[in-house]
Amino acid sequence: MRYGLHETPPIGVTIVGALQWLIVTLANTFVVPLMISQIYGLDTAQSHSFMQQTIFFVGVASLLQVWIGHRYPLMEGPAGLWWGIFIILAQIGTSIGVAPSQIGQSFELGLLLCGAMFLFLGLKGWIGKIQEWFTPAITGTYMTLLSISLCSNFIKGMLGVGYNGSIQVQPGIAILSLVVMGLVIWFLRIRKIASFAVLLGIVIGWFICAVLGWTQPVRASGEIFAWPTFFFWGPPRWDAGIVLTSVLxxxxxxxxxxTSLAVVGASVGVKATKEVYNRGGIFTGVSHLIAGSTGVVGMIPISLAAAVIQTTKLASRLPFNVAMVLMMIIGVFPTISAFLTSIPTPVAYAAMFVSYTQLLGFGLKDFARARLDERGIIVIGSALLVGVGVMFVPTDAWKSLHPLLSFLLGNGLLLGVLVALLFEHVIMRDKTKQQADGKE
Structure with a gap:
């Protein structure tokens, strides 16, 4: 390591390191609000504002963590699990007549409750204990069902369905998506630029789209400077189904x-302790309170930071702090947000597809860690079959039920995980673990 966690690099190294952190953080931030803006039907001004909100508050949450939270150079970012839930429940809500803005309002409340939960668990030092409920069988089920439930949106996006108002597959867009996906895979195999693979794929794909005339002109914002606002979707709204999904x-x-704290702690040479985990949990709660009160997607530490640190051999906090201040500055200039929201969504889907496959990979790795005896197979198999089976039931089929039941029974992800929890800890509880608990 050229510069350790507590060291101050020269000004030149600090500037270069800050730019590196800025690019990586932006690359892992702007695609999510872009996708959600499209799926929730936001107009141009709303899309710009949502992008601006996200960038600004990612900078705020990251600064709070490195300053008084876990204190690692570890950027916050929109959680893949959260934006996946945003997309899934938007589809279910639309099918039963709930407007996307109302879904957003319910998510605000769900994120606020999650933030309070993280704060409580962190202050009590219970994070490690609660985590024990989520065995590899449970987390593997969650990750696998999440990736399966999202694949339809990715594939349709990469085929051009919905882009520029088209309801049909666009062959040219589909070919471009394959090219972008191939480029990202190629870049990932080149160690020196692997951290920028998604960003490079988007830039090249965007350029090709522009040359072929498939992009829309950048609509500049009428404002030069604008502060982010609170409750982007409107005042928080109670919806039991969405709140239950959010807490889970x-x-x-x-x-x-x-996992993120453990990996980054190892990369900087300062192992994460119990205190670090609890502080990180407390300020993950703070970041969720920020997300809930502003309407952006829930944020969590992004473990990609470990790869950046290993590549640059720069673990110092100073360049990271500078980069997060720059994120906040970018977030108050609507023109920059307008520029980022003009990225063609098929290109964004294609560039993110490879990263998205990691969700399924995490699920499969968790299953590999689970004990796949007869009991384990019944637990996992029951959860997956129920979850995937429900995904094939037409969403209109749930309209006659109460909205809470519609969200619960129509959400294959949530239902599958609840089945896994029920089988794992109640119906087929591990007898050896039960005996061990009885001795304690």
């Missing part, structure tokens, strides 16, 4: 928090 997602995200 928060529990599962404990796995991501603990």
């Amino acid at each position: 997602t928060g529990f599962v995200l404990l796995t991501n928090l603990i």
Whole structure:
């Protein structure tokens, strides 16, 4: 390591390191609000504002963590689990007559409750204990069902369905998506630029789209400077189904928090302690409170930071702090947000597809860690079959039920995980673990 966690690099190294952090953080931030803007039907001004909100508050949450949270150079970013839930429930809500803006309002409340939960668990020092409920069978089920439920949106996006108002597959867009996906895979295999693979794929794909005339002109914002606002979707709204989904997602995200801190702690040479985990949990709660009160997607530490640190051999906090301040500055200039929201969504889907496959990979790795005896197969198999089976039931079929039941029974992801929890800890509880607990 050229510069350790507590060291101050020269000004030149600090500037270069800050630009590196800025590019990587932006690359892992702007695609998510772009996709959600399209799926929730936001107009141009709303899309610009949502992008601006996301960039600004990613910078705020990351600064709070490195300053008084876990204190690692570890950027926050929109959680893959959260934006996946945003997309899934938007589809279910539309099918039963709930407007996308109302879904957003319910998510605000769900994120606020998750933030309070993280704060409580962190202050009590219970994060590690609660995490024990989510065995590899449970987390593997969650990740696998999440990736399966999202694949339809990715494939349709990469085929051009819905792009520029088209309801049919666009062959040219589909070919371009394959090219972008191939480029990202190629870049990932080149160690020196692997951290920028998604960003490079988007830039090249965007350029090709522009040359072929498939892009829309950048619509500049009428404002030069604008502060982000609170409650982007409107005042928080109670919806039991969405709140239940949000709290369950928060529990599962404990796995991501603990894993990210462990990996980055190892990369900087300062191992994460119990205190670090609890502080990280507390300020993950703060970041969720920020997300809930502003309407952006819930944020969590992004473990890609470990790869950046290993590549640059720069673990110092100073360049990271500078980069997050720059993120906040970018987030108050609507013109930059307008520029980023003009990226063609098929290109964004294609560039993110390879990263998205990691969700399924995490699920498969968790299953590999689970004990696949007869009991384990019944637990996992029952959860997956129920979850995937429900995904094939037409969403209109749930219209006659109460909205809470519609969200619960029509959400294959949530239902599958609840089945896994029920089988794992109640119906088919591991007898050896039960005996061990009885001795304690």
